[in-house]
Amino acid sequence: MLLAGTAGASLALEWAMSLLLNHSEAMRKLKAKIDNQVGHEHLINESDLPKLPYLKCVMNKALRLYPPLSLILPHSSSESITVGGYVILASTVVMANLWALHKNPNVWEDLDDFKLERFEEAALDGPQYSKFAPFGMGRRSCAGALMGMNMTSLSLGALVQCFD
Numbered sequence: 001m002l003l004a005g006t007a008g009a010s011l012a013l014e015w016a017m018s019l020l021l022n023h024s025e026a027m028r029k030l031k032a033k034i035d036n037q038v039g040h041e042h043l044i045n046e047s048d049l050p051k052l053p054y055l056k057c058v059m060n061k062a063l064r065l066y067p068p069l070s071l072i073l074p075h076s077s078s079e080s081i082t083v084g085g086y087v088i089l090a091s092t093v094v095m096a097n098l099w100a101l102h103k104n105p106n107v108w109e110d111l112d113d114f115k116l117e118r119f120e121e122a123a124l125d126g127p128q129y130s131k132f133a134p135f136g137m138g139r140r141s142c143a144g145a146l147m148g149m150n151m152t153s154l155s156l157g158a159l160v161q162c163f164d
């Protein structure tokens with residue numbers, strides 16, 4: 001639990017920061033939004049998050065391009081099934097490849113650029129298993145998904161709020 005809770009969150013935060021440092025326009029835009037919506041009287045807190053959809057966009061973008069757990073934990077198929085023409089027998093160990101899912105050119109257009117706005121299209125408020133599932137899927141998906149999202153968003157928001 002400790003490893004799952006700290007490794008995923010710290011990797012996501014690191015990649016989000018790296019994306020912002022490499023896209024100064026996005027960094028400026030996020031800083032302006034935090035300045036306007038939160039200001040400098042208090043450190044950004046959980047109640048500020050709903051006012052900052054752009055912050056969520058940055059986190060979603062980082063989670064999509066660099067999913068901390070790119071090959072999710074091994075699962076076992078409960079019955080035989082055919083997926084995309086491949087027969088998967090019951091009890092086969094399967095591991096979903098989030099890296100490939102998040103970069104599938106059939107569902108994502110912006111493989112190379114930094115169009116954050118597409119994440120503002122509310123559609124990515126939860127997992128969409130055909131294109132975006134950074135916290136895994138099904139009954140054994142991440143137990144700390146909400147906490148992970150809030151923790152990383154708050155940490156990134158605080159870094160941008162407090163430092164240039």
Ligand code: HEM
Nearest residue numbers: 004005008009069072073135136137140141142143144148
């Ligand atoms: C941004 C942060 C995080 C990311 C990207 C992330 C991602 C994931 C992924 C992809 C899985 C595998 C799901 C699957 O096999 O379908 C997982 C499992 C898990 N995560 Fe997270 N996680 C994060 C934060 C956290 C936090 C903060 C906690 C707890 C405090 C946590 C606890 C767990 C646990 C307990 C599991 C195993 C669930 C099970 O096997 O039933 N994670 N996480």
